[in-house]
Amino acid sequence: MILYVDCFSGAGGDMLLAALLDAGLPFSDLQADLSGLGVGGYALEARRVTRHGLTGTHLDVHLTDEERPARTMPAIERIITGSDLDEAVKVRSLAVFRRIARAEAAVHGTTVDQVHFHEIGAVDSLVDIVGFAAGLARLGVDAVYSSALPLGGGTVHTEHGLLPAPAPATLALLAQVGAPTIPGPAATELVTPTAAALLAEFATFRRPPMRLRSVGYGFGTKEFDWPNAVRVWLGETTEELGPPLGSSEVVLLSCNLDDVTGEVLGYTLER
Numbered sequence: 001m002i003l004y005v006d007c008f009s010g011a012g013g014d015m016l017l018a019a020l021l022d023a024g025l026p027f028s029d030l031q032a033d034l035s036g037l038g039v040g041g042y043a044l045e046a047r048r049v050t051r052h053g054l055t056g057t058h059l060d061v062h063l064t065d066e067e068r069p070a071r072t073m074p075a076i077e078r079i080i081t082g083s084d085l086d087e088a089v090k091v092r093s094l095a096v097f098r099r100i101a102r103a104e105a106a107v108h109g110t111t112v113d114q115v116h117f118h119e120i121g122a123v124d125s126l127v128d129i130v131g132f133a134a135g136l137a138r139l140g141v142d143a144v145y146s147s148a149l150p151l152g153g154g155t156v157h158t159e160h161g162l163l164p165a166p167a168p169a170t171l172a173l174l175a176q177v178g179a180p181t182i183p184g185p186a187a188t189e190l191v192t193p194t195a196a197a198l199l200a201e202f203a204t205f206r207r208p209p210m211r212l213r214s215v216g217y218g219f220g221t222k223e224f225d226w227p228n229a230v231r232v233w234l235g236e237t238t239e240e241l242g243p244p245l246g247s248s249e250v251v252l253l254s255c256n257l258d259d260v261t262g263e264v265l266g267y268t269l270e271r
Contacts, residue, residue: 001139002210005146005203006231010190013128015218016198018059019232020135021046023216033134034127036084041065042123049219052227056217061124073101073112079126085134092133096201100193103172125194132198139234146203149174149191150184165189170196180205186224195230210235 005011005019021027027046034044045060071079076097080090101112108115136144156165165188173196174181184190199205212235220228257265 001141001213001234002143002145002208002237003136003139003141004207004210004233004235005144005199006233007147007149007191007199008231009220009224009226009228010150010152010184011195011199011230012192012220013125013132013194013198014059014061015220015230016195016232017128017131017135017218018046018057019216019218019230020132020139021059021216022057022218023139023214023232023234025135025138029138030131030135033085033089033138034131037079037126037130038083039079039123039126042127044127051219051223051229054217054227054229056219056229058219058221061127063123065123073097073115076126080130085130086137089130089134089137092136092201093130096129096133096197099173099176099201100169100197103169103176103193103197106172107168128194129198132202136202141234143204143208143237144199144202145208146179146199146205147207148180148182148205149196149199151181152184152186152188152190154187154189156189166191167193169193173197173200176200177205185226188222209238211238 005016017030021030027044031044041064043062043064045062046057047060048055049058077094080093080097083090085093098112101115104110104115105112151166151170154165155162156167167189170189170191170193173193174191177200179196179200210233212233214234216232216234217227217229218232220230222228
């Protein structure tokens, strides 16, 4: 299976995970996988919502613990490597966090091990990152693709104070992979650092030919004049079928004709 992430209104980590649920990931499977993480202090709620004529899923991570610890990369590694998660999910989740750590270290002028995750290290971001990696495995997704990312403007509130949007970490993460961006329609944050890290790690930034099996909408919390959602397309690759009609690719077939009669050649041309 392949997954295409249509970021027509940006993306957040919770939105990406909600879109997987809407596309067919069973909520009970997500809960079972996250229970293996061994982290408490939260409760998950997935609910159906309809906004601007579109229906999809909104995922809430209700924190039952007021503390949001600023964890270091070694602390994150201990949580994930010591969990009961599938080994492949551990590897992919850690790759996302290490990518974030490199971006944060570059932004704040420190080392990877000295980076203190604030919003990213909180329980909800652990849920988003590990849940997304586990969800892809559950759905049998072998490859992820993404559209260009609309980046808004304005400012964003962080543990470091008021910073320009897109957040510096978001831009650093997207620069790591040369992700394509387009101007966003809102003067606010449209792509969060968590979503940027997930897409930078998992996605190839193009839309593939595919045979659709399901579509899911994951809604965010902010309200705009349009649906604040990310859309995922789940299906099978059709790249082996070649380019679609009307594409600019031309294939030349050639051969040598030696001992052949005109009658055979005429019949062959008709066929």
